[in-house]
Amino acid sequence: MPPPTNDDPAARSGDEVDVSAIGRDPDVLEVFYRAHIEAISRFVARRVDDPHSAADLTAEVFLAALGSAHTYRGGPGGGRAWLYGVARNVVANDRRRSAREAEAARRVAGRRLVDDDDIARLEERLDAEADARRTYRALRDLPDRDRAVLELVAVDGLGVHEAARVLGMKTTAARVRLHRARRRLTDAMRNDGEADAEPRTATEPTLPTPTPHAEAPA
Numbered sequence: 001m002p003p004p005t006n007d008d009p010a011a012r013s014g015d016e017v018d019v020s021a022i023g024r025d026p027d028v029l030e031v032f033y034r035a036h037i038e039a040i041s042r043f044v045a046r047r048v049d050d051p052h053s054a055a056d057l058t059a060e061v062f063l064a065a066l067g068s069a070h071t072y073r074g075g076p077g078g079g080r081a082w083l084y085g086v087a088r089n090v091v092a093n094d095r096r097r098s099a100r101e102a103e104a105a106r107r108v109a110g111r112r113l114v115d116d117d118d119i120a121r122l123e124e125r126l127d128a129e130a131d132a133r134r135t136y137r138a139l140r141d142l143p144d145r146d147r148a149v150l151e152l153v154a155v156d157g158l159g160v161h162e163a164a165r166v167l168g169m170k171t172t173a174a175r176v177r178l179h180r181a182r183r184r185l186t187d188a189m190r191n192d193g194e195a196d197a198e199p200r201t202a203t204e205p206t207l208p209t210p211t212p213h214a215e216a217p218a
Helices: 026-045 051-071 078-096 100-108 116-128 130-141 144-155 160-167 171-193
Strands: none
Touching: 026 051, 026 078, 026 116, 051 078, 051 116, 078 144, 078 160, 116 130, 130 144, 144 160, 144 171, 160 171
């Protein structure tokens, strides 16, 4: 078999494929999925604490990406930033669903049932992201847009320009919101620390270090 060429989807990384083609080309979809599945799994695991919900939401992110791939127009951050935007919308929509029984019934027909090994791996991932979830809960008192920029940069490891792309704002505005969110979070955590036996004196909040991944920007 001849080696793959530059036109072969298997020879390209997830950010190099034509994202708009993932809905119609299974080869492009496979490359895109393999390139981003770990990052999206971590994104979801930072925001939910149930392995079945994590599995459902991770799958739903890629289903949503398939359904909206035709709207992709490129831009700063490429396919990775676009997919994080899809993931953020999926998680937000899930939180707005009031009836979890109806949600489960809606998913049963299309979800792949996970086996015990899958659940064990998801539980390990949820344990690994426990600190990130605690920080995420601490961010809830911040204004929505300020909190979202801080989450994407400090928790999920996106660059400021990628976070701006995800949130549909200019990079300069994202930098202002990031600075403001860090300052407010520092104040909130310092106030909480006054009740501890050994309060923290750091000038910046202690945020989880995002796990590096191949598609991180240079």
